[in-house]
Amino acid sequence: MNFGNITMEALWDRLGSMGTQNAEHHSMVSNKLDNIQKNFDSVTGVLNDHSNQLGSLDYDKRRKNVVIFGVSEDQNDLENVVLSLFCTHMKINGFSLMELDFCRRLGKHPNHVKPRPILVGLTTQRRKIEILKNSTTLKGTPIFVKQDLSIGARETHKKLREERNNLRSQGKNAVIRNGQVICNENYAPRHGFAHTTTTVSSRNASKRALSQSPSDILETQKSAVKKTNQNISEGSDLLNTTMIELEENQHQDNRDIFSDTSSDFATPAQSPRPSITSPRNLLQPSIVPYLNTQQGPSEKNE
Structure with a gap:
């Protein structure tokens, strides 16, 4: 078959070459996508590691801090205010300014009456835990102490x-x-x-x-x-007694079953079994006279 100057065989050859090219192109694209996926997974792992490290750094930065709420803004000397709060109101024994790392207000100066919280940095985590435990002494007052959390x-x-x-x-x-x-x-x-x-x-x-x-x-x-x-x-004695009764009942049941089975196989009364001591009784009646006639002369000769 001829389509102008192109034969059917040439068309089939071109289609085959196009299919091969498409398969190669598909394989190349698939390999590129696999490489992109691998790179994406590695970048995701690195980001997760960095996020965990940042979280650890943030926790390490906050683990010795407490936040005090409710202290009025007219207090300028924050260190002495915090020292008085810890020693006088919260009964923290032996607390001194040397155990304060820093004290500062959080946020911009407000235009309303609500005071800004105070972020307090301590030198040891032991003092922070003690302060949080003694914060229950501030119940009934507008002041309360919380952890510094993200x-x-x-x-x-x-x-x-x-x-x-x-x-x-x-x-x-x-x-x-x-x-x-x-x-x-x-x-x-x-x-x-x-x-x-x-x-x-x-x-x-x-x-x-x-x-x-x-x-x-x-x-x-x-x-x-x-x-x-x-x-x-x-309970053990009762169990033993019960087991003995069960065994006796089982033996009695076995005896009853055996007696019932024997009665089923017994010979009826109207047809008694022949005596096994007399062999003639086991023979047919027609053969018995013949045996008597054959044995008669021998007995007489004796």
Whole structure:
């Protein structure tokens, strides 16, 4: 077949070469995409490592800091204000200015009445923990002390506090420990939460009463062990008796089954079995006379 100056064979050759070129082009593009994906994965890994390092640096920078809220703006000497707050109001023993790394207000000077928080840097993390523990002494005042947290950590803690308050409103003992809410249902809520009557927790129930001495507790435990052993012995005797009764019942059932089986295979009364002591009884009746006639002369000759 001829299409002008182009034959069918030439068209098939061109189509084959175009298919080969397309396959090569597809393979080349696929290899480039694989390389791009590998580079993207490596860049993502590097970014994750850098993010983790920045998070560690940010935590290390904030781990000795506390933030004080509610101190009025008319206080200019922040170091002495913070020192007076820690020593006088929060009862931090032996605290001195040498343990303050820095003190400064956060944010721009406000135009409204609400004061800016104070960021306080301490020289040791031990003092920071002590200050946070003693911050409960400021209850009932407009001043409170919090940890210095990043924006992401503040959002996480906000959600954890909402979950904790929700559980406490249901009468459960919920606290925040190591970034998670730990709940104990045996809890009587305080400070604004609905009160519910709860049972004594298992930890308090296991405590020894003051009226009991260790010797009394030991005697009680010994008597309990003795009673338990007695119950075990009685249960063992009862089990043995039950097993004996079961075995006797099984033997009786076997005997009954055997007797029933024997009666099924017994010969009927109207057709008694022939005696095995007489061989003639085992022969057919037509053969017996023949045997008698054959044996007669021999017996006479004898």
